[in-house]
Amino acid sequence: MVKITGRSRGSAGHLKAHMDYITRNGRLQGETQDGDRITDRAALRALHEDWMLANAADARGKSGPNATQSVAVILSMPPGSPPDRVEAAARTWAKETFGGKYDYLMARHDDTDHPHVHVTVRAVGYDGKRLAPGPADLQQYRERFAHQLRRQGVEAEATPRQARGHVRKANPIAVHHAEKRGVEPRVRTIAKRDAQREAAKPKPPAPHDWSRDIQARQDSIKRAYLGHADELEKGPGPDRQLAKDIRRFVADMPVALTRRQAMTVELRKVLEQHPGRDSPMPPAGTATPAQRVSDPSRPDRPDRANDAPTRPKGR
Numbered sequence: 001m002v003k004i005t006g007r008s009r010g011s012a013g014h015l016k017a018h019m020d021y022i023t024r025n026g027r028l029q030g031e032t033q034d035g036d037r038i039t040d041r042a043a044l045r046a047l048h049e050d051w052m053l054a055n056a057a058d059a060r061g062k063s064g065p066n067a068t069q070s071v072a073v074i075l076s077m078p079p080g081s082p083p084d085r086v087e088a089a090a091r092t093w094a095k096e097t098f099g100g101k102y103d104y105l106m107a108r109h110d111d112t113d114h115p116h117v118h119v120t121v122r123a124v125g126y127d128g129k130r131l132a133p134g135p136a137d138l139q140q141y142r143e144r145f146a147h148q149l150r151r152q153g154v155e156a157e158a159t160p161r162q163a164r165g166h167v168r169k170a171n172p173i174a175v176h177h178a179e180k181r182g183v184e185p186r187v188r189t190i191a192k193r194d195a196q197r198e199a200a201k202p203k204p205p206a207p208h209d210w211s212r213d214i215q216a217r218q219d220s221i222k223r224a225y226l227g228h229a230d231e232l233e234k235g236p237g238p239d240r241q242l243a244k245d246i247r248r249f250v251a252d253m254p255v256a257l258t259r260r261q262a263m264t265v266e267l268r269k270v271l272e273q274h275p276g277r278d279s280p281m282p283p284a285g286t287a288t289p290a291q292r293v294s295d296p297s298r299p300d301r302p303d304r305a306n307d308a309p310t311r312p313k314g315r
Contacts, residue, residue: 001076002141004133007123008070015069016048022072022107022118030107031091033099051103051122058124068123071131075145076116081154083108083115089148090117096144101125195263218253225250 008015023030023044030038030047038044055069075090087108098104103122108115123131133141149156225246232243 001074002138002145003074003076004138005072005074007068007072009068010066015051016045018070018072018120019044019048019105022105022109022120028107028109030105033094033102033104038105047105054103055122055124058126058128059130060128068130070123071121071133073119073121073141074116075119076114077149077154077156079113081115082152083110085152085154086115086149087117089145089152089154090119092148092151093141093145094119096148097141101127102131192263195267198264222250222253 006018008018019030020026022028023038026039026041026044030044032038032047038047052069055067059067075086075093077086090106090108094104094106098119098121102125104119106117106119108117121131125131146156229243229246229250232239232246
């Protein structure tokens with residue numbers, strides 16, 4: 001997984017807090033783009049001051065009061081991945097991606113089952129341009145990270161989550177941590193309220209344009225898989241078996257529903273089974289059956305932090 005987890009903005013305090021977080025207040029070793037080791041809070045504070053001054057200078061007076069100071073990236077692999085190799089791959093990835101263009105600070109975390117590396121990039125580049133990665137950049141980041149992992153002997157591939165059958169994006173980091181603490185984020189409260197209102201309507205509302213786009217994208221992915229299966233069925237025995245595996249993989253893909261849509265479906269089922277009953281709302285931090293099937297952000301899913309595809313056997 002390669003994911004943009006957030007941006008520090010505005011005053012110096014936001015960037016300072018983020019640097020403290022990824023280095024655990026200087027207790028974890030950080031490493032800069034020049035290979036310098038950050039091993040204590042004094043060095044961390046000095047780096048923070050350098051970044052704030054450099055951002056102001058490199059932006060050439062174009063920064064506003066809420067300007068981005070840094071962009072946070074996390075590179076993560078599933079449980080069982082060798083942390084040293086993940087870190088080595090991340091180090092090379094960071095040099096290839098940002099070296100000679102942006103300052104950055106990286107730190108490895110071993111406090112979860114998923115070995116992961118935080119890479120925080122100073123938002124203003126040496127040429128004065130701000131870092132603003134889009135979807136195409138993120139896919140390139142993933143492919144580059146997967147390549148470096150393979151060079152380290154770690155099996156990895158980078159494909160869009162839709163091609164792996166994952167419809168929904170992972171939870172934002174803040175939402176995930178809030179739910180771990182048993183606190184329901186405001187965005188979840190709003191989604192539940194909207195789902196309850198839609199479930200109580202006489203008939204389901206017409207899907208939004210973006211919802212139809214999601215379904216159309218998944219349909220095109222399914223057609224592509226099935227097209228490959230048709231070709232493989234013309235080949236020898238192993239190819240025909242692979243075609244069956246691909247068809248099974250496509251059949252098991254979840255319905256392309258957002259979290260709110262899945263919640264609405266479950267609530268509507270309850271109302272149909274118990275006419276006149278108020279829509280029940282699941283407690284904070286729980287998932288509907290549909291969510292448990294297809295939500296990659298669930299912490300009990302073994303592939304939550306892996307951006308490699310679940311591929312049919314033999315591929």
